[in-house]
Amino acid sequence: MSRPDFAKCKGLVPCIAQEADTGEVLMLAYMNEEAWEKTLATGEVHYYSRSRNALWRKGGTSGHVQKVKSIRLDCDKDTVLVLVEQLGGAACHTGYKSCFFTEIAPDGDRVCSPLIFDPKEVYK
């Protein structure tokens, strides 16, 4: 079974989370070796939080866990793609379904992903 080349990436590989049912790209975060192992062992996506310097079980606070449907590695083994079921319907801490909710356009930014929850109600 292949695994990311953590040594090449100084211990942290970028991981893209994509909604399995719709194909919407939800977020990008980073995995260290512990996060990778926890993800495989539990079937729930774990990342490494660079701001908190800690293992991060996605949805640990909000309940918006990401259930693993498929894990894929790229040709260089330096990026992970995980297809998920996103519990709660939103991946972004702002309440939008996708962290990529801002579409760039010459005449100004546009919101391109639905607002699912009010962060004030979820993070109390």
Next chain:
Amino acid sequence: MSRPDFAKCKGLVPCIAQEADTGEVLMLAYMNEEAWEKTLATGEVHYYSRSRNALWRKGGTSGHVQKVKSIRLDCDKDTVLVLVEQLGGAACHTGYKSCFFTEIAPDGDRVCSPLIFDPKEVYK
């Protein structure tokens, strides 16, 4: 118009390329400020090659250019998502449609993206 926070990312932001029509995630590479500007100006995706330390017009050798359909930024402004039309039908230098052609499974890896071209015929 928003732009990535290059300073926060030491000059390089990860960029996910996704096929606009199908939603298939094709690859992840990096953009510096020049690559970002060239992408906006030309409508063709440009990256920064970390191995060659140079601006990289995707498809410059193979002809497999990525035409920009939509550009999105994440909530932290430290990742780019670009929806593209992939000319030639494949993003990966190995000939597979997606760089993420390896699905991880307990009983061994599986190929999960079609082989589109023979690299020996494309890179001569």
